[in-house]
Every structure is written in C-alpha cells, then in structure tokens.
Amino acid sequence: MANRPAVLMRLVASAYAVAEKAGTIVQKVLQSGELGIVEKSGANDLQTLADRLVQKSICASLSKSFPKVTIIGEEELPAEAVEEDLIENGQSSLILQKSCPDEYASLKEEELVVWVDPLDGTKEYTEGLLDHVTVLIGIAYGGTAIAGVINQPFYNYQVQPMGAGASLGRTLWGVLGLGAFGFQLQEVPDGKRIITTTRSHSNKLVIDAVQAMEPHDVIRVGGAGNKIIQLVEGKASAYVFASPGCKKWDTCAPEAILHAVGGKLTDMHGNAYTYDANVKHMNSAGVLAALRNHEYYLSRVPQAVLQALPSN
Numbered sequence: 001m002a003n004r005p006a007v008l009m010r011l012v013a014s015a016y017a018v019a020e021k022a023g024t025i026v027q028k029v030l031q032s033g034e035l036g037i038v039e040k041s042g043a044n045d046l047q048t049l050a051d052r053l054v055q056k057s058i059c060a061s062l063s064k065s066f067p068k069v070t071i072i073g074e075e076e077l078p079a080e081a082v083e084e085d086l087i088e089n090g091q092s093s094l095i096l097q098k099s100c101p102d103e104y105a106s107l108k109e110e111e112l113v114v115w116v117d118p119l120d121g122t123k124e125y126t127e128g129l130l131d132h133v134t135v136l137i138g139i140a141y142g143g144t145a146i147a148g149v150i151n152q153p154f155y156n157y158q159v160q161p162m163g164a165g166a167s168l169g170r171t172l173w174g175v176l177g178l179g180a181f182g183f184q185l186q187e188v189p190d191g192k193r194i195i196t197t198t199r200s201h202s203n204k205l206v207i208d209a210v211q212a213m214e215p216h217d218v219i220r221v222g223g224a225g226n227k228i229i230q231l232v233e234g235k236a237s238a239y240v241f242a243s244p245g246c247k248k249w250d251t252c253a254p255e256a257i258l259h260a261v262g263g264k265l266t267d268m269h270g271n272a273y274t275y276d277a278n279v280k281h282m283n284s285a286g287v288l289a290a291l292r293n294h295e296y297y298l299s300r301v302p303q304a305v306l307q308a309l310p311s312n
Contacts, residue, residue, distance in 0.1 A: 005096050005100065006100035006104065006105045006106070006107070007066075007107055007108060007109055007112070008100055008104045008105075008107050008112070008139070008141075008146070008147060008175070009095060009096060009098065009100045009175075010065075010066075010091065010096065011062070011066055011069065011109075011112065011114075011139060011147075012092075012095050012139065012147050012149065012173060012175060013091035013092045013093075013095035013096045014061070014062060014065050014066070014088075014090075014091050015058075015062065015114070015137040015139070015147075015149040015173075016091070016092040016095055016149050016171055016173055017088050017090035017091055017092055018057065018058050018061045018062060018088045018137065019058075019135050019137055019149045019150070019151035019171050020088075020151060020169075020171055021057060021061075021088040022054040022057055022058055022118065022135040022151055022153075023135060023151040023152070023153035023169045023171070024153075024169075025050060025053050025054050025057060025086075026050045026054060026119060026125075026133065026135065026153040026154075027153050027154070027168070027169070029048065029049050029050040029053065030050070030125070030130075034049065035048045035049060035050070035125075035126060036048055036049030036052075037126055046122045046123055046126060047075060047122065048119065048122060048125065048126065050118070050119050050125065051074075051075055051118045051119045051122060052075060052077060052118075053086065053118075054118035054119060054135060055073045055074065055075045055077060055116060055118035056077065056082050056083075056086055057082075057086040057087070057088065058071075058073070058116050058118060058135075058137060059071050059073050059116060060082035060086060060087055061086075061087050061088045061089070062114060064087060064089070065089065066109050066112075067109070068108070068109035068110040069109050069110070069112050069113070069114055070110075070112070070113045070114065070277045071113075071114045071116060072113065072114070072115050072116065072248070072249065072277065072281075073116040073117075073118065073249065074116065074117050074118060074247065074249045075118060095173070098178060099178075100175075100178075101175065101176065101177030101178055102177075103177065104141065104146060104175075104176075104177070107141055111141055111142075112139055112140070112141055113139070113140045113141075113275060113276065113277045114137060114138065114139055114140075115136075115137075115138040115139075115140065115248050115249040115252035115253070115275060116136065116137055116138075116249055117134075117135070117136040117224075117225070117247075117249040117250055117253075118135060119133065119135065120133070120134045120135070120136050120223045120224055120225045120226070120250060121133040121134060121222040121223030121225070121226060123200055123222060124199070124221075124222035124223065129221075129222060130153075130154035130157050131152070131154055131155070131157065131158070131226070132199075132221050132222040132223045132226045133152070133153060133154055133222075133223060133226070134150050134151060134152050134153075134223055134225030134226055134229070135150070135151040135153065135225075136148070136149075136150055136224075136225050136249060136250065136252070136253040136254065137149040137150075137253055138248075138249070138251075138252025138253035138254075138255070138256055138275070139252075139253075139256065140252060140275035140276070142276075143274035143275055143276045143279075144176075144272075144274070144275065145251075145252045145253070145255040145256040145259070145273075145275050146175065146176045146256060147173075147174065147175040147176070147256050148173065148174055148252065148253030148254060148255070148256035148257045148260075149171065149172070149173045149253060150171070150172045150173070150225050150228075150229065150253055150254065150257060151169065151170070151171045151172075152169060152170050152171075152172070152225075152226075152229070153168075153169045154168065154169065155168070155169050155170040156168055156169070156170075170182060170183075172229065172257060173257070174256055174257035174260035174261070175256070175260060176256065176259055176260050177260075178260065179260055179261065180232070180257045180260040180261045183229070183232060183233055184233065185232055185233075185261055186232075186233055186234030187234050187237075187291060187292060188234050188235070188236065188237040189234070192216045192217070192237065193213055193214060193215045193216050193217075193237050193238070194215060194216060194217045194218075194219065194235070194236045194237050194238075195210050195213050195215040195217070195218045195219070195236065195237070195238050195239075195240050196218075196219045196220075196221060196227045196230050196231070196235075196236035196238070196239050196240075197210050197218065197219070197220055197227075197239070197240050197241055198220065198222075198241055198243075198245070199220040199221050199222045200222060201241075201243065201245050202220075203243055205242045205243055205305050205308055205309070206240075206241060206242050206243050208242070208302055208304065208305060209240050209242035209268065209286075209301060209302065209305045210240050210242075212300045212301065212302045212305075213238060213240060213297055213300050214300070219235070219236055224239075224246055224250040224251055224254055224287070225250070225253065225254050227239040227254075227289075228254035228255075228257065228258050228265075228289060229254075231258060231263060231289060231290065231291045232257065232258060232261055232263070232291060237290060237291065237292070237293070238288070238289065238290040238294075238297045239265075239287060239288070239289040239290070240287075240288055240297065241286050241287045241288075242268050242286045242288075242301070242305045242308075242309060243286055243309075244282055244283065244284045244285075244286070244309075245282075245283075246282075246283040246286075246287050247281045247282055247283060248273065248275055248279065248281050248283065249281070250283070251265060251273060251283060251287060252275050254289075255273070255289075258289060258291065261291070262291070262292075263289065263290060263291040263292070263294070264289065264290060264294040265287065265288070265289035266287075266288055266289075266294070266298070267283065267284075267285035267286055267287065267288065267309070267311075268285050268286040268287070268288050268301050268305060268306065268309050269285055269301075269306060269309070269311045270288070270298045271285070271311065284309070284310050285309045285310055285311060286309055288301070
C-alpha cells in the first residue's frame with residue numbers, strides 16, 4: 001500500500017475542493033438576487049449572504065477533516081450548526097498525487113494555521129464587478145505562508161455563451177518549494193511598470209506611493225487576491241497599497257502563491273508579514289508585492305510614506 005500523503009498535501013487537496021464548492025455558493029447567491037448585504041464598519045466594509053455561507057462551508061469542512069488545524073476566518077459568525085449541504089468532504093486527486101516538499105513532509109495538523117477570506121472583493125461583488133471577486137484559503141506554518149488556494153468564481157463570466165473551451169470559474173493553488181498551478185505564469189512585457197492598487201480605499205499616502213514608482217500605467221481594482229493574480233499573469237508588475245486596511249486573511253493565500261513562483265510580498269518597509277494564530281489581523285504597514293524586481297519598488301517608497309506607516 002502506498003504511503004499516505006503528507007498532512008500539508010491532504011489539507012491543500014481538501015482546501016482546493018472546498019474552494020471549488022465555495023465558488024459555486026458565491027455564484028448561486030448572485031443568481032438568486034438575494035445578496036443579504038450588511039454594512040460592518042461602513043459602506044466600504046460589507047458582508048453578504050455569500051460571505052456568511054462560504055465561511056461556514058470552508059471552516060466546517062476543513063475542521064471536520066482536520067480537527068487540530070487552527071482556522072481563522074474574516075467574518076465573526078455565531079456558533080451554530082452547519083447545514084450538511086455546506087460540508088465538502090472531497091479532495092483534489094491531482095494535488096494528492098504531487099510530492100510534498102521535504103521541509104513540510106512531516107508537519108502535524110496542530111502546527112498549521114489556515115486563514116480564510118470567504119469573499120475577497122465583497123464591495124465589487126455587490127456592484128457587479130465580478131472578475132474582482134475571489135475566495136482565499138491560505139495555509140501557514142511557523143508564521144510563514146506556505147500554501148494557498150484562490151478560487152475565482154466568475155473567471156470567464158464575460159465570455160458568452162459558455163462552452164467552446166470556456167467554463168465559469170477557476171481555482172489556482174500553490175505550495176512553497178513545489179510551484180503554483182491553475183494559471184499561465186507570465187511577466188509584464190517590455191519591462192513596463194504597471195501598478196495595481198486599491199479601487200475603493202485610496203488616500204494621499206496610497207496615491208503618493210503609487211506615483212513614486214514612476215508607473216507607465218495604474219490599474220485600480222478590488223480584492224487582494226485579484227491583484228496578486230494580475231501579478232502572476234503579467235497584467236501588472238507591482239501591487240502597491242501604502243495604507244492599513246488589508247488583513248492576514250487577504251494576503252496569506254495570495255502571498256503563498258506569489259512566493260511559490262519567485263515573487264515577493266512584504267509591508268511597505270520591506271518586512272515580511274507573519275501568520276501565526278496569535279498575530280494581529282491588520283496588515284498595518286500596507287502591502288508591496290511584485291513578481292520580479294521587488295527591491296526596485298521598495299527603493300522607490302517615499303520617506304514620508306514610511307514615516308506615516310508603523311513598521312511591523
């Protein structure tokens with residue numbers, strides 16, 4: 001009998017199946033027209049029925065299969081029984097067939113922390129900007145983001161009719177030391193500096209930092225997951241967000257996928273974020289990420305921006 005796959009690979013394989021189910025839930029809530037929108041801290045901080053159902057689905061599904069893993073989700077939800085149809089017990093067979101990197105082969109459940117953003121880009125979801133929306137499941141060990149799964153529920157949504165090789169939604173995943181899958185890795189052509197930044201949380205610091213990069217173009221979109229996808233698919237060269245606002249569940253999965261293909265995500269000072277179970281949730285010193293040449297972008301951050309943002 002073959003050896004049982006390592007805990008990490010089983011967790012990633014489960015997270016993949018759970019993220020696919022989450023994507024389906026997000027699609028169905030939109031189709032129903034009943035989004036169930038609630039303002040949390042204001043008009044730019046929303047929660048929908050999809051956020052609530054997806055978090056229940058992800059957390060309950062992974063807790064059932066991996067009871068000793070610490071799972072931290074964005075939404076504060078009451079403890080209640082989870083409907084059986086929200087539970088996903090499946091695993092990606094393709095992921096289970098891949099070898100676990102040696103440094104993670106003997107990890108135990110209790111050493112792993114999972115960070116869940118059930119719907120990254122909620123505001124955009126409510127406004128019909130569906131390609132901005134992702135479901136994020138990040139896995140950390142020893143404070144480092146080592147694996148991530150990103151589902152894009154509405155990938156291809158503008159392709160009509162479906163068929164002819166196009167299907168709605170996709171799932172990306174990656175593990176440090178193994179690589180990242182589910183997309184075609186590309187760099188921005190001709191060394192162009194294309195900056196992706198926030199669409200709805202801008203301020204003077206954010207604008208000053210973006211302009212200091214001397215960009216050829218600036219893209220303003222929602223969702224941290226969406227912005228990292230832009231980096232790995234060659235649509236943007238750096239993600240610059242010189243402001244608090246992002247949280248650990250926004251960056252854990254995207255950071256793992258970016259790092260798995262040789263990119264880098266830090267705060268605006270160039271310091272790594274840590275993802276232990278007991279860290280503060282806010283990424284207080286902003287986000288600076290790039291697939292290549294992170295050092296260049298870091299060198300361009302204005303001193304006034306660094307002084308305004310606390311160092312980790």
